[in-house]
Amino acid sequence: MQQQHAAPSRIAQLGAAAGLAVAAGAGAVAYGAFIERHWFALREESLAILPSGSAPFTVLHLSDIHLSLGQHKKTDWLRGLAALAPDLVVNTGDNLSHPKAIAPLLDALGPLMDFPGVFVPGSNDYFAPTFKNPFTYFTGPSKVPAGDIKRRPVELDTEALHAGFGAGGWVNLTNRAQSIPLKGIRFDFSGVDDPHLNRERYAGWPRGAVGQDSAPHVKIAVAHAPYQRVLDHFTADGADLILAGHTHGGQVCLPGYGALVSNCDLPTWRAKGLNDWQAKGRTTPVNVSAGIGTSRTAPFRFACRPEAVILTLTAKP
Template identity: 20%
Template sequence: MKKLVKLMVFIIALYIFLEINNQWLVVTEHVLESEKIPSSFNNYRITQVTDLHDATFGDNQQKLIEKVRATNPDAIFITGDLIDSNRYDLENSLHAVEAFVKIADVYYVLGNHEVAINKMDEIYIALIELGVHVLPNESLVLERDGERLAIVGIEDPLMGMETEEMLNIALANVPDDMFTLLLSHRPERFDTYVAKDVDLVFSGHAHGGQVRLPFIGGLVAPGQGMFPKYTAGTFTENDTTMVVSRGLGNSIVPYRLFNLPEIVVMELKSK
């Protein structure tokens, strides 16, 4: 009898532990200072949401919505895998987006799961109807007090184009000296972003390495394999900085370990 009770307690404790690891939303804040950032965009706050994978955080995504609202963003970047190709439920994810567009301007690029399920057009149309700025290898220029910066987005390589080619198209009308923010799902293409002199990249895809261990980091990530380099945090090479979010949901592996779902905030500082 005692063994049965201990087993039940262990199972309940394990369930609670797994639920905490997959439902406890955290916000990670970063600051980037640069002389290229226009003074009118000083303190500009960008909240990144990525890899939702049709996960649910509260009724109609209210927990996620309130967390994002509390970050007080000037812009919200959604960097792919809004849905999951294994359990497609666009309406579930759109509950969050419907609220996001009332908080700030929302910008979106797709991830590999949107491409894998071949629902890109349906997703693009739904987001555009909500007022989201969809960036399929495109750029937009924001202006404040006569000063400008560029927001650029590229699609996933599963669309059949190389990352460099997509960047060439997206950056075609962006002046070389303009501070550039890039939304791109895949962090493993960092070398290409560096080669193209992108200033700040927002990426996801790695799910934080799924399982994170002290002093080691993430254990495995798509496109990077075991002990991946780019799973979370910021990475800088030359004049390019990339921020990688651990993301929110899961796909093939249903649980995260020591890897809480993450919302990223990046605040720009003009030197």
């Protein structure tokens, strides 16, 4: 007589399913912490925004490096980006995750300072990151009032960081506007301090040359956090391109869906990549970098590789 085996109990089935779920979750966290956050990528984009007849012009967009101590894979990769020989480097802030990381950051970016560059700060260029309940990111846009350092108790040496960038030839665009001629093209830059800290003050576009608006030029706006009010302002004010970071691309994304949060009021589907923004009848391309690092308090990524972006600008048709 053939022996009949009893079917597993419902409790045993649920226990097995729970065990598999826990194992899958642990595997995903381990993957995000030990593999993907070190799996650096270079995203390539192309935009036809230069004056007619201009030769191609490359912009390397760096953001959210969040450098801490001992991150040799990251610093080696940053040094290697100099092989791209960009015509311009744009750094949109949040460079640090540790008070003692300024020297290794400047060393890693040293080869890139052989090329022209501009920069604006993020909140983690002023204050070291502190632990936050991750569920607060789902309650709405997070914003730290200007001057409120209770949530950012460790102040960073922002002056030393900016002095290092300046010594390397990069231009500080913190609430400033400046024109820079590059490869025969006049680039007009307008930058703001970090909107996430409510510090942005709009400087407009550079002025000074007679008939400058009729001469061929390109207007590039630079900010750390892409809040809608900032994108609206620069788009309505005639920017040809806006560069920002801050979102980390969501940092933890669902495959096939994308980012769950943007850490500002930007729609999550815009949390990374190149998209058009419209305001007051104008349209401006906006590149939001998914960033190179992570916060020290949340050192993992999932379905959202760390990235730098190389934008090839070409002449308008």
